[in-house]
Amino acid sequence: MTQPINTLEKRTLSKPCGIGLNNMCCKLCLMGPCQITKNKSTGVCGASLELIVARNILRFITGGASTHCGHALHVAKHLSKEIPDNYIAQKAPEYLYNRWKELGLLPHDQNAQHFIDISESLHLSTMGVDSDYQDVLKWCLKIALIDGYYGLALATDMEDQKIGKPKIKKASLNLGCIDPAKTNIAIHGHEPMLAMSIVEAAKNHPDINLVGVCCTGSTILAQAGIPLSAHFSLQEDVIATGVIDALVVDVHCIMPSVGKLCDCYHTQLITTNDLGRFPNALHMPVATEGQAKEIAEKIISIAKENRQNRNRQAEDLFQKTRPTPKEVAVGFSEYNIDIPHLAQQLSTGQKRGIIGVVGCVNPRAKDEWIAAYTKLSKDYIILTTGCMAFEFGKEELLDGEAIFHMGSCVNNYRIVEILKQISTILQKEIGELDCTISAPMPITEKSAAIGMFFAALGCDVHIGYPHSFASSDLVSTFLQNTLKDCFGNKLLFDETAKEFLTNFMPSTEQYQKD
Ligand code: BF8
Numbered sequence: 111m112t113q114p115i116n117t118l119e120k121r122t123l124s125k126p127c128g129i130g131l132n133n134m135c136c137k138l139c140l141m142g143p144c145q146i147t148k149n150k151s152t153g154v155c156g157a158s159l160e161l162i163v164a165r166n167i168l169r170f171i172t173g174g175a176s177t178h179c180g181h182a183l184h185v186a187k188h189l190s191k192e193i194p195d196n197y198i199a200q201k202a203p204e205y206l207y208n209r210w211k212e213l214g215l216l217p218h219d220q221n222a223q224h225f226i227d228i229s230e231s232l233h234l235s236t237m238g239v240d241s242d243y244q245d246v247l248k249w250c251l252k253i254a255l256i257d258g259y260y261g262l263a264l265a266t267d268m269e270d271q272k273i274g275k276p277k278i279k280k281a282s283l284n285l286g287c288i289d290p291a292k293t294n295i296a297i298h299g300h301e302p303m304l305a306m307s308i309v310e311a312a313k314n315h316p317d318i319n320l321v322g323v324c325c326t327g328s329t330i331l332a333q334a335g336i337p338l339s340a341h342f343s344l345q346e347d348v349i350a351t352g353v354i355d356a357l358v359v360d361v362h363c364i365m366p367s368v369g370k371l372c373d374c375y376h377t378q379l380i381t382t383n384d385l386g387r388f389p390n391a392l393h394m395p396v397a398t399e400g401q402a403k404e405i406a407e408k409i410i411s412i413a414k415e416n417r418q419n420r421n422r423q424a425e426d427l428f429q430k431t432r433p434t435p436k437e438v439a440v441g442f443s444e445y446n447i448d449i450p451h452l453a454q455q456l457s458t459g460q461k462r463g464i465i466g467v468v469g470c471v472n473p474r475a476k477d478e479w480i481a482a483y484t485k486l487s488k489d490y491i492i493l494t495t496g497c498m499a500f501e502f503g504k505e506e507l508l509d510g511e512a513i514f515h516m517g518s519c520v521n522n523y524r525i526v527e528i529l530k531q532i533s534t535i536l537q538k539e540i541g542e543l544d545c546t547i548s549a550p551m552p553i554t555e556k557s558a559a560i561g562m563f564f565a566a567l568g569c570d571v572h573i574g575y576p577h578s579f580a581s582s583d584l585v586s587t588f589l590q591n592t593l594k595d596c597f598g599n600k601l602l603f604d605e606t607a608k609e610f611l612t613n614f615m616p617s618t619e620q621y622q623k624d
């Protein structure tokens with residue numbers, strides 16, 4: 111056995127390139143890369159700082175939309191369903207749909223042609239096509255609508271149709287859910303169709319212990335109560351327990367390091383999606399429901415067989431250091447939360463508003479956010495998803511009374527449905543609800559697309575570390591003004607919880623004092 115590499119928390123992180131971090135590097139042609147750090151200087155082709163920053167933001171968001179729409183497409187194919195036409199018109203509040211139409215933000219809405227818009231977004235942001243940075247930024251909103259409806263909403267709807275609507279339940283969370291006395295299978299990624307087949311198959315195998323990682327993990331946690339062992343930034347630690355007999359991965363947020371890390375232990379890495387490959391992994395692609403059942407049984411056999419290859423020292427060490435799992439309430443959704451009650455809490459002033467705490471846990475960011483949201487939860491309804499939901503769970507704060515676990519990142523659409531229904535009850539627009547979506551430590555392109563989607567709905571949006579969206583004054587001012595004029599909302603770029611509390615509620619001194 112080779113020596114294990116360090117897990118992310120212990121590894122020294124390479125220093126980020128300051129110019130790239132600020133979106134000021136243009137790599138769109140081979141006359142560059144051009145690093146434009148000052149206003150008025152340009153790239154070799156004449157591209158201004160604001161054009162470079164705007165194109166980089168658009169390409170980042172487009173990457174996110176492609177993954178969410180790809181996710182929804184894969185689920186549709188798995189279930190032999192078509193991508194619906196006019197889906198945005200079906201799902202969105204009418205006043206918003208009409209506003210988006212007037213602003214020219216609506217994408218193609220027939221025959222899955224939103225994928226053409228995704229392609230056109232990359233097209234227009236290549237060198238020498240769209241040189242109007244304001245137009246490029248408007249495309250960010252169009253692509254964000256695609257992300258929200260043909261990605262988040264569609265994936266959530268189809269998964270609910272197949273798996274069933276989530277039910278509120280108690281479950282457990284953290285590395286302590288991994289059981290050294292059993293055969294452990296960790297399921298990691300974002301598309302939960304095979305995962306649910308493994309959950310079903312494992313019911314006949316009492317010696318199998320399933321745990322989830324990242325968003326596939328959040329889905330099987332919410333839908334079936336399968337314990338969630340880790341979020342993105344802790345995924346390597348799952349393997350480093352030494353007692354994972356099979357790691358099953360699909361797509362998104364699977365760190366390339368897990369391949370080598372599995373080699374350091376006995377863990378059998380199994381890839382299940384043709385887009386998500388690792389050298390030396392066992393590749394078992396799953397495209398249909400029938401294949402999923404068959405492959406689920408095979409995976410269970412492989413894991414059982416592989417358990418005998420465990421390193422006993424590693425197993426003993428984990429046995430001694432295994433943390434106690436945390437108890438969490440999960441499975442909240444637009445179907446089982448008492449939405450009229452939430453509306454009443456808002457209308458009577460019992461709660462000031464809603465904060466959606468979403469997105470990733472960036473290891474470069476300061477981890478001080480959970481305490482801040484906990485303070486705010488006295489006055490705000492907190493709805494949380496993805497890796498940030500895990501952070502609340504680690505502190506045993508997912509009680510389903512003040513803080514609600516809403517599922518995976520595509521399940522951010524559940525927050526949208528709740529806002530939509532509250533706004534209908536209160537006869538207000540979503541933008542009038544005092545709703546903020548806070549992504550304090552984003553990592554991925556997906557998180558940027560989600561943030562922009564909520565902005566197009568009228569929510570205030572907070573993006574914490576890093577400041578990539580705010581590096582050009584012209585770009586951030588144009589985005590701020592557009593959102594204010596069109597939807598009445600604002601963008602907050604606070605990198606620390608202290609700044610966020612100060613700017614979020616400047617008149618409420620209590621939050622800054624303690
Ligand atoms: O979609 S929160 S690191 S796991 S991108 Fe990824 Fe970010 Fe975690 Fe799920 Ni979401």
